Amino acid sequence: MTVKDIVDALNLKVYSGEAGLNKEVVGGYTSDLLSDVMGNAPAGSVWITLQTHVNVMAVATLKDISAVILVKGLEPEANTMAQSNNEAIPVLGTNLQAFEISGQLYNLINKK
């Protein structure tokens, strides 16, 4: 499954990092503590969070995250989008809250 497949299936907004839409996704990780994500997120995950700070992209790069989904309609900061484009890691958005989008993503990935 690619990031693009998830964008289409879950009706996500693509804010930035379009060059990374063909990245493979193997799982997901939901957390708002970047130190926790740095320690525990598996590579190839889609990371679901409410954090919009540019450090999100540094952690995503470090952990080989496939894409970031911002919840509750939150929008990335300008430098976060710039870094997302540089690293080709898409920043996506949904109006759903973390529990709902996590559930939908879990079902989608485990359907296969």
Added chain:
Amino acid sequence: MIVKADLHIHSVISPCADLEMSPVNIVMRAAEMGLKLIAVTDHNSTLHGPLIRTLAEQHGIYCLYGAEVNTREEIHCLCLVDTEDQRQLLQAFIEQNITRIPNNPDIFGYQVVVNEHDEIVQEVDYLLHAALVKGIDEIAEFVHGIGGVFIPAHVDRPKYSVTSQLGFVPPSLSYDALEISRNTTVDSFKRNNPIKPNTQFIRNSDSHFLSQIGTSYTEYNLENLSFKCFKDSILNTGSSTVLPVI
């Protein structure tokens, strides 16, 4: 003059602070501990600043105004200012931007403003622990815009710190100093966290109980006891200096 300073002290306004943390008691304890410079930094509140400054002056102690502001990322940051105008600007900024959640004193504790006789004169009805809707960069910009000093608090701690919430200190963050807790050393923190060269470190008590005031502190060599000289020492813009923090 060498000045012993503790710039992170909570008063009874903070729901988590002990009810003995009244302005009178704080100043008495600060005097006993030999502090010459203090700051009352309640969670998202500056309201005890003026009374504590007045009381402190009677002991030859200078009290900075400020607050421990909780950013949108839930990072605690010391925002320090000097004049009553600056304090009111900071207070208004907090009140405009804090997420309004009613305080339940049974769970979080009372949030009271008291006078010099320890009589309650005001109770804050929204939860002061809540986060502002402004991110850390916006808050730093605001504080600098009003001439204040911006210091991310207890940066080594595993909760409510820049490292716990954002993973590491953002290279782009405009801070004036970093506060470390008593649980680490500057060398140890630097080993584990890449930060800008020439970063100024300070240590304070983060007191919630009277017995904690002045148990961690930083010494400054100030030309005179003023916010200007304190700011000069932090920014390295004059002859005043921060004595090395280990």
